[in-house]
Amino acid sequence: MAGIGFELKRFLGKESYLGLISAYGFAGLICSGPWLLSILTILVLSVMSKFSNIPANTILVFQILIVYLIAFSLMLSGVFQHSYTRYIANQIYLKHFSDIIPSLNSVFLVLILSAASLGFLLIKTFLPSLSLPVQLLLLSSFIILSLTWICTSILSGMLAYKTIFFAFLSNFLIAMSLGWFLHFQGLEGLLLSYLSGQFFMLLVLVYTIYHAFPSNTIIHFKFFTLKDTNKMLILTGLLYNIGIWADKFIFWYSPQTGITIIDALKASYVYDIPIFFAYLAAIPGMAVFLLNLETTYTDAHEFYFKRITGNHTLAQINHAYFNLMVAARDAIYSAVKSQSIMFLFCVVISPFLLAKLQLSSMYLPLFIICLLSAGLNIILWAVLDIIFYLDRIKEALLLNVMFVLTNIVFTTASIHLGIFYYGFGLALSLFVTSLTGFLFINRIVLNLTYETYMVRN
Amino acid sequence: MILFTSGTQAMFESLPKADNIDILLLLEGTYPFVSGGVSSWVHQLIELFPQHRFGAVFLGGQQADYRKMEYTPPKNFVHLECHFLFEQTDGESSASKPADQTHFDELVKFHDYFKQLETANYSDLAKQLINHFSHPNHVTLQDFLHGKLSWQYIIEQYQTKCPHISFTAFFWAIRNIHMPIFKIIHLVNQLPQAKVIHSVSTGYAGFLGALIASQRACPYILTEHGIYIKERKIDLMQSKWLKISHFNELRDRDSLQYLTNLWIRTFEILGRFCYATASPIISLFPAYQAQQIHYGADPENTHIIPNGINTVKFKKTAKDTPNQTSPIIGLIARVVPIKDVKNFIRSMVFVLEVIPEATAWIIGAINENEDYFHECEDLINVLELNQKIIFKGKQKTEDIFQEIDLLVLSSISEGLPLVILESFSCGIPVVATNVGACEELIQGATVEDQALGAGGIVVEISNSAELARGVIELITQPERWQQAQATILKRVHYFYNETLFKNDYEAIYEKAFSLWQASDSNLNDFSEKKAILA
Numbered sequence: 001m002a003g004i005g006f007e008l009k010r011f012l013g014k015e016s017y018l019g020l021i022s023a024y025g026f027a028g029l030i031c032s033g034p035w036l037l038s039i040l041t042i043l044v045l046s047v048m049s050k051f052s053n054i055p056a057n058t059i060l061v062f063q064i065l066i067v068y069l070i071a072f073s074l075m076l077s078g079v080f081q082h083s084y085t086r087y088i089a090n091q092i093y094l095k096h097f098s099d100i101i102p103s104l105n106s107v108f109l110v111l112i113l114s115a116a117s118l119g120f121l122l123i124k125t126f127l128p129s130l131s132l133p134v135q136l137l138l139l140s141s142f143i144i145l146s147l148t149w150i151c152t153s154i155l156s157g158m159l160a161y162k163t164i165f166f167a168f169l170s171n172f173l174i175a176m177s178l179g180w181f182l183h184f185q186g187l188e189g190l191l192l193s194y195l196s197g198q199f200f201m202l203l204v205l206v207y208t209i210y211h212a213f214p215s216n217t218i219i220h221f222k223f224f225t226l227k228d229t230n231k232m233l234i235l236t237g238l239l240y241n242i243g244i245w246a247d248k249f250i251f252w253y254s255p256q257t258g259i260t261i262i263d264a265l266k267a268s269y270v271y272d273i274p275i276f277f278a279y280l281a282a283i284p285g286m287a288v289f290l291l292n293l294e295t296t297y298t299d300a301h302e303f304y305f306k307r308i309t310g311n312h313t314l315a316q317i318n319h320a321y322f323n324l325m326v327a328a329r330d331a332i333y334s335a336v337k338s339q340s341i342m343f344l345f346c347v348v349i350s351p352f353l354l355a356k357l358q359l360s361s362m363y364l365p366l367f368i369i370c371l372l373s374a375g376l377n378i379i380l381w382a383v384l385d386i387i388f389y390l391d392r393i394k395e396a397l398l399l400n401v402m403f404v405l406t407n408i409v410f411t412t413a414s415i416h417l418g419i420f421y422y423g424f425g426l427a428l429s430l431f432v433t434s435l436t437g438f439l440f441i442n443r444i445v446l447n448l449t450y451e452t453y454m455v456r457n
Numbered sequence: 458m459i460l461f462t463s464g465t466q467a468m469f470e471s472l473p474k475a476d477n478i479d480i481l482l483l484l485e486g487t488y489p490f491v492s493g494g495v496s497s498w499v500h501q502l503i504e505l506f507p508q509h510r511f512g513a514v515f516l517g518g519q520q521a522d523y524r525k526m527e528y529t530p531p532k533n534f535v536h537l538e539c540h541f542l543f544e545q546t547d548g549e550s551s552a553s554k555p556a557d558q559t560h561f562d563e564l565v566k567f568h569d570y571f572k573q574l575e576t577a578n579y580s581d582l583a584k585q586l587i588n589h590f591s592h593p594n595h596v597t598l599q600d601f602l603h604g605k606l607s608w609q610y611i612i613e614q615y616q617t618k619c620p621h622i623s624f625t626a627f628f629w630a631i632r633n634i635h636m637p638i639f640k641i642i643h644l645v646n647q648l649p650q651a652k653v654i655h656s657v658s659t660g661y662a663g664f665l666g667a668l669i670a671s672q673r674a675c676p677y678i679l680t681e682h683g684i685y686i687k688e689r690k691i692d693l694m695q696s697k698w699l700k701i702s703h704f705n706e707l708r709d710r711d712s713l714q715y716l717t718n719l720w721i722r723t724f725e726i727l728g729r730f731c732y733a734t735a736s737p738i739i740s741l742f743p744a745y746q747a748q749q750i751h752y753g754a755d756p757e758n759t760h761i762i763p764n765g766i767n768t769v770k771f772k773k774t775a776k777d778t779p780n781q782t783s784p785i786i787g788l789i790a791r792v793v794p795i796k797d798v799k800n801f802i803r804s805m806v807f808v809l810e811v812i813p814e815a816t817a818w819i820i821g822a823i824n825e826n827e828d829y830f831h832e833c834e835d836l837i838n839v840l841e842l843n844q845k846i847i848f849k850g851k852q853k854t855e856d857i858f859q860e861i862d863l864l865v866l867s868s869i870s871e872g873l874p875l876v877i878l879e880s881f882s883c884g885i886p887v888v889a890t891n892v893g894a895c896e897e898l899i900q901g902a903t904v905e906d907q908a909l910g911a912g913g914i915v916v917e918i919s920n921s922a923e924l925a926r927g928v929i930e931l932i933t934q935p936e937r938w939q940q941a942q943a944t945i946l947k948r949v950h951y952f953y954n955e956t957l958f959k960n961d962y963e964a965i966y967e968k969a970f971s972l973w974q975a976s977d978s979n980l981n982d983f984s985e986k987k988a989i990l991a
Contacts, residue, residue: 308625309625310623310625311623311625311626311712312623312624312625313620313621313622313623313624314612314615314616314620314624315620317624450605450608453608453628454602454603454604454605454607454608455603
């Protein structure tokens with residue numbers, strides 16, 4: 001018989017929204033893991049140096065090397081952070097569990113090759129005076145760290161917090177105990193203990209993932225058949241990590257603020273210490289926000305999209321829409337509130353804190369502005385998280401471009417304006433970017449139902 | 458897989474293209490990509506008129522549904538273009554600026570005209586539609602799919618008409634009802650010139666024909682094998698039943714009821730556009746002619762031309778009596794629900810009780826609805842008929858008729874099945890369900906036809922016991938079988954001969970060509986007059 005046969009199910013809409021929800025339910029966590037780790041690493045090893053009789057300079061070189069390792073490995077793996085997590089989330093949503101390991105292996109392969117070649121070039125060019133063993137240890141650590149960030153992203157996505165905690169803990173225990181015996185060997189000993197801890201952690205993480213998603217295929221490159229959304233996500237992940245580190249690099253390499261530690265590696269006493277303690281102070285606020293986002297916003301978000309994909313009337317959809325609006329507002333308010341409280345609290349106790357840490361009170365103004373930056377950073381992260389939830393990759397990309405550019409421009413300006421303005425660059429950049437993010441969210445949410453039906457289909 | 462896709466792509470890109478077409482066929486979901494009765498008919502038509510240059514516009518759902526050509530078109534098939542109405546590609550560039558409120562309101566007003574479903578002047582409306590869309594600021598598919606005006610209108614309609622049903626279901630129904638219509642309207646200006654338009658169904662193809670005919674004032678012929686509106690109703694009822702079994706909430710039943718009605722109305726409106734503009738409106742047998750009139754065709758314009766069969770190709774079998782002990786019972790049909798293959802399988806249980814050595818062949822494509830095919834296989838296993846029922850796949854039917862003893866057709870819906878004529882031409886009697894023209898074919902249509910006798914047995918639909926009784930009677934009573942054979946050989950010769958078929962269409966085409974010439978010379982006059990005036 002002539003005529004186009006058709007099935008009603010094709011006409012009842014797509015069901016892809018749920019996949020995206022699960023993809024972004026943990027977008028925030030992915031950002032927080034590496035932060036925590038980098039801050040704690042430096043903290044623990046600084047404390048250890050106090051009880052040790054090895055030359056202070058060795059400890060300093062070691063610390064700076066680790067900071068650079070973390071910065072570069074985060075930037076490199078940031079390329080895959082959002083894009084690959086989204087891919088995994090989609091595979092999980094589609095129940096293509098056997099695609100996870102082969103694609104993870106392909107990402108590992110690409111990361112190992114690029115980390116090895118990039119690391120080799122960087123070490124040979126900028127750290128020629130280091131001994132060959134140290135160079136090799138650095139290169140191995142660089143590769144392993146790059147892989148670790150990808151694994152933590154996936155495991156946070158699987159909500160395997162216990163595994164992550166256990167892995168981190170064992171990492172530190174191994175690094176510490178090995179460090180206790182090996183630090184007499186100098187830089188080589190310290191780096192070897194650090195590398196061992198990291199390596200053990202990677203093994204735990206990889207084993208957990210491999211165990212969770214058995215597969216018959218070793219490797220395939222389906223993830224690398226890049227679509228436009230993937231390209232944008234790659235750029236977003238890269239830019240976010242560049243943005244986070246841009247002000248630090250500018251302070252390190254400005255003649256007014258940076259000093260040479262070893263070869264081409266520089267640090268900035270005036271900036272590094274306050275910013276480091278400020279981010280440490282932001283951790284409790286981050287936890288509060290995370291909890292809030294996971295409970296209120298995620299629920300409202302899922303509720304809204306379930307109403308759209310299910311058989312519900314427009315009145316019911318609109319009801320869920322208002323819920324979502326309120327939840328989005330509440331999530332941002334709670335981030336602002338918790339960060340404000342934390343900020344005020346820290347401002348009050350910071351003179352005592354500085355005294356306890358045996359730091360000069362000259363640091364106080366800079367410390368306060370850094371506290372503000374850390375708080376604003378959490379707020380920006382909240383904004384990005386909601387934008388990712390709403391699957392607005394373009395807006396997320398724009399915000400990250402803005403973050404990188406403003407951070408570079410404002411930080412450079414602050415250094416030229418003089419010591420009083422140090423720290424204002426990052427704070428202003430975060431403030432402007434977050435504010436723009438609020439406006440984006442406002443616009444997106446106001447037109448959400450129209451765009452969900454009419455623009456995104 | 459990639460190679461395969463690019464092969465399909467290459468096929469769609471290398472279709473024949475020509476400009477000077479005599480007859481432009483409008484084919485919806487059929488020839489040359491889908492095999493079946495209508496497609497064989499189209500192929501036969503093109504072959505019968507090698508002196509005319511045929512072109513075709515193929516309308517499909519989505520490109521992925523059509524992988525290869527099922528027919529090798531004759532040399533006089535000079536043009537083929539394919540358009541996919543449910544493909545999510547936008548027909549027009551998004552560069553044009555959004556439609557304004559005035560034009561949007563103008564288009565929306567058509568809904569009011571359609572409220573008087575039966576009395577509206579559809580040939581006038583076709584002209585108005587063409588007019589609206591020729592304006593540079595007309596509402597585009599882009600406006601409809603993504604525009605704010607369209608969104609507001611959809612919400613407004615939802616809130617006034619059906620605020621209690623699923624909004625997402627409503628939204629997709631509205632979108633899927635309108636999207637193909639926008640695409641069809643956009644197509645009108647892109648199609649090549651032709652002397653005559655000939656559509657082989659109403660529906661989207663028929664609607665396209667209506668618009669072309671209104672715009673170009675060219676002759677427009679419609680041949681309908683089944684009744685499109687009725688077939689779509691069956692489709693909708695089947696999916697509806699499926700959906701209700703999934704969602705038991707009352708609201709969903711309401712939604713489906715409402716949306717099903719919306720779809721049926723759409724197909725009725727499309728059909729009325731077609732019936733109002735086509736002439737002649739051809740059906741294959743009287744019952745469907747009555748249906749066409751019921752759905753809006755002018756009785757004066759309707760016409761019956763039954764199928765014709767090539768008696769040389771389908772020559773008489775050597776059998777003059779059935780094999781009574783181990784007969785082969787053939788069902789020639791694609792394995793799809795509308796053919797009710799399960800009914801045939803169940804009937805074999807009864808047949809085998811009486812004729813234990815009988816075998817059943819199911820001849821036809823098994824890959825069109827794989828779920829249904831597997832259900833059939835399961836049924837055969839449950840009934841323990843594995844040794845008795847064989848799926849033969851697609852076969853050359855002219856060879857099959859030399860082997861089988863009886864043809865069975867168990868469909869729940871049919872037009873005028875070509876396979877019965879083929880069977881008749883080969884001298885194989887038929888047991889068929891009482892659908893479409895089956896009764897007329899087996900018992901005879903006119904008084905003189907009926908006088909020839911019965912060419913088999915007609916049974917009621919979905920009744921396996923009765924179907925089995927028909928088979929048993931013909932196989933176990935050879936004299937009845939022989940009488941039926943004598944009848945059908947005569948019937949084919951007198952009433953379903955290919956020559957008769959050819960003569961009828963020749964007359965229709967000749968008349969259409971002369972109409973075209975008249976209108977064409979009018980046009981020439983007009984342009985000459987314009988030239989003089991200038």
